[in-house]
Amino acid sequence: ESVVNRIAAGEVIQRPVSAVKEVIENSLDASSTSINVIIKDGGLKLIQVSDDGHGIRYEDLSILCERHTTSKLSVYEDLQSIKSMGFRGEALASMTYVAHVTVTTITAGQLHGYRVSYRDGVMENEPKACAAVKGTQIQIENLFYNMMARRKTLHNSSDDYAKIVDLICRFAVHHINVSFSCRKHGAARADVHTVSTSSRIDAIKSIYGASVSRDLMEVTASENDSSSLIFNMHGYISNSNYIAKKMTMVLFINDRLVECSALKRAIEVVYTATLPKAAKPFVYMSIILPPEHVDVNVHPTKREVSLLNQEKIVETIQTTVDSKLRCSNS
Ligand code: ADP
Ligand code: MG
Numbered sequence: 284e285s286v287v288n289r290i291a292a293g294e295v296i297q298r299p300v301s302a303v304k305e306v307i308e309n310s311l312d313a314s315s316t317s318i319n320v321i322i323k324d325g326g327l328k329l330i331q332v333s334d335d336g337h338g339i340r341y342e343d344l345s346i347l348c349e350r351h352t353t354s355k356l357s358v359y360e361d362l363q364s365i366k367s368m369g370f371r372g373e374a375l376a377s378m379t380y381v382a383h384v385t386v387t388t389i390t391a392g393q394l395h396g397y398r399v400s401y402r403d404g405v406m407e408n409e410p411k412a413c414a415a416v417k418g419t420q421i422q423i424e425n426l427f428y429n430m431m432a433r434r435k436t437l438h439n440s441s442d443d444y445a446k447i448v449d450l451i452c453r454f455a456v457h458h459i460n461v462s463f464s465c466r467k468h469g470a471a472r473a474d475v476h477t478v479s480t481s482s483r484i485d486a487i488k489s490i491y492g493a494s495v496s497r498d499l500m501e502v503t504a505s506e507n508d509s510s511s512l513i514f515n516m517h518g519y520i521s522n523s524n525y526i527a528k529k530m531t532m533v534l535f536i537n538d539r540l541v542e543c544s545a546l547k548r549a550i551e552v553v554y555t556a557t558l559p560k561a562a563k564p565f566v567y568m569s570i571i572l573p574p575e576h577v578d579v580n581v582h583p584t585k586r587e588v589s590l591l592n593q594e595k596i597v598e599t600i601q602t603t604v605d606s607k608l609r610c611s612n613s
Contacts, residue, residue, distance in 0.1 A: 285380070285403055288380045288403065288404065289380045289381060289429060289430065291377070291380075292376075292377035292378070292379075292380035292381045293381055293427070293430055293433060295373060295374065295377040296374075296377050296378055296381055296382075296426075298326075298437060298443060298446070299322075299325055299326025299327060299330060299426055299437070299443045299446075299447060300326070300443060300446040300447050300450055302326065302330055302374075302378055302382070302423055302426060303320065303322075303326065303330055303332070303447050303450060303451075304450055304540070305374035305375070305378075306330070306332045306374075306421050306423070307320075307332060307450075307451070307454055308374075309374070309375070309419075309421075310332060310334035310336055310418075310419070311454075311458060311461070312336075313334060313336025313337045313338070313418070313419065314336050314337055315334035315335050315336035315418060315461060316335055316460065316461055316462065316479065317334065317335045317461065317462045318332065318333070318334045318454075318461060318462070318463050318464075319332070319333045319334075319463075319464045319465075320332050320333075320447070320451060320463070320464065320465040320466070321465075321466055321467075321468050322444055322447055322465065322466070322467055322468060323467070323468035323469075324440050325437065325439070325440025325441065325442070325443030325444045325447075326423075326426060326440075326443050326444070326447060327425070327426050327427065327434065327437060327440065327443075328424065328425065328468075329422065329423070329424050329468060330421075330422070330423040330426065331420065331421070331422045331423075331468075332420070332421050333418065333419075333420040334418045334419055334420075335416075335417045335418040336418045336419060337390065337391065337418075338388045338389050338390035338391065338393075338396075338417070338418055338419055339386065339388040339390065339419055340390055341390075341397060341410065344386070344388075344397060344399050344406065344410050345406055347375060347386065347401070348375050348376045348378075348379045348384065348401045348404050348405070348406075349376060349404055350373045350376045350404070375401075375421075376404055378423055378426075379401040379402055379403060379404050379405075380403055380404065381426060381427050381428075381429065381430060382423045382424060382425055382426040382427070382428065383400060383401075383402065383423070383424040383425050383428070384400065384401045384402075384421065384422070384423055384424075385398065385399070385400045385401075385421075385422040385424070386398070386399055386400075386401070386419065386420070386421055386422075387413060387415055387419070387420040387422075388415065388418070388419040388420070389415035389416070389417065389418070389419075391417075395412045395413060395414060395415065396412070396413055396414065396415025397410035397411065397412060397413065397415075398410065398411050398413045398415075399411065444467065447465065448465055448474050448475055450540075451463050451465045451475050452475055452490045452491070453533045453540055454540065455475065455477040455486060455490050456483070456486055456487055456490060456491075456533050456567050457533065457535045457538070457540070457567075457569060459479065459480050459481070459482070459483055459485075459486040460479050460480075460481075461477075461479060462476075462477055462478050462479050463475060463476075463477045464476045464477070475490070477489055477490060483519060483567075484496050484499055484519065487499065487519065487565075487567065491531070491565065494525065495521060495525060495565045497524065497525075498521065498522045498523075498524045498525060498611075499519040499520065499521060499522075499565075500519065500520050500521075500522055500607050500611060501517075501518075501519055502516070502517070502518050502519070502520055502568075502600075502603055502604060502607055503516060503517050503518075503603075504516045504599050504600055504603040506595070506596070506599060511573075512571075512572065512573060513572065513576075513592055513595070513596070514570055514571065514572040514576075514590075514592070514596050514599075515570070515571045515572070516568055516569070516570045516571075516600055516603075517568070517569050518566065518567050518568035518569060519565075519566075519567045520550075520564060520565070520566050520567075520604060520607065520608075521564045521565040521566070522558075522608070522611045522612075523558045523560070523608075523611065523612060525564065525565060526560065526563070527563045527564075527565065528563060529563050530547070530550075530551055530554075530563045530564055530565075530566070531564075531565045531566065532546075532547045532550070532566045532568075533566065533567040533568070534546065534547075534566075534567075534568050534570070535568070535569045535570070536569075536570045536571075536572070536577055536588055536590075537570075537571060537572065537574060537577060538569075539586075540586065541579070541586045541587070541588045542586045542587045542588070543587065543588055543589075543590070543593075543597075544587060545593060545597050546568075546596075546597050546600065547566075549597045549598075549600070549601040550564065550566055550600070550601065550604055551564070552601075553601055553604050553605045553608060554604075554608070557605065557608040557609060557612060558608060558612065568600070570596075572590065572591075572596075575591075576590055576591035576592065577590060577591075578590070578591075
């Protein structure tokens, strides 16, 4: 059974960055305002995420890393799951099959916190009382220690670290009220460090630099169908002054960081047609639509979504971006 669990867990957690994403989403779910990440050896030795969220109750610690669902999602659950960030209640559980997971947490009003380690879905010992500041710290050590083949494919730790930094930058662009940091273990300086702000443009500037943020254009689009919402989009896109080697598309749908390749391609096409010299844009978009219109691929690591009315939505956004670019160009 443990081999089956390990293989399944290896599917959920494909690389260090997948573990970081799950853990940060949990921190955001817990209403954190500060999320600090420390990475050792590209995440293989250590991923440590500390937040100041509401913490985990003592009673929940014993079941924290049990799988909440079977592999067969009911349609109902699938639709519901999109509403919160939690995907299927198995991220933490999965990690315990392929790494050593230690949780330190304190809930409001408690004098001390608890620390407990997990292995293969269960607690290794009773939670131990310990000193703790507000929130939760998750430590994931020796990721893929029991999957030698996987470890071999992840020999480039700077590559994995770069992916983690990139991920945190994306979260920071959307969650501007949360301060994020990420550093290598033992490093004095953080490689990402954001402070809470009320200005999206300031956030983008501090994360991606002035060259991106200087000429950002605001874009909005929305559509309703006889009083019911089809979609609502708000975002910022770069103009002709911005030249980059590759496109950056930061996309949140219903506050979840996702990928939508159809939308990305549609926007890239507009840039290539309108601004040949600056064909690789920076794009941030936040789209809100009825939760039941979003279909997350059943595979938990695929953040690719498909949307009800997708063609229409993509086309409307494409037209919006196109006219914005033409305006700025003339
Ligand atoms: P899901 O997020 O889908 O519920 P996870 O395996 O990611 O499943 O997390 C399991 C549960 O552990 C969460 O539902 C939450 O109750 C708790 N949890 C995990 N991380 C944190 C955190 N940083 N702060 C508070 N609660 C947390
Ligand atoms: Mg989760």
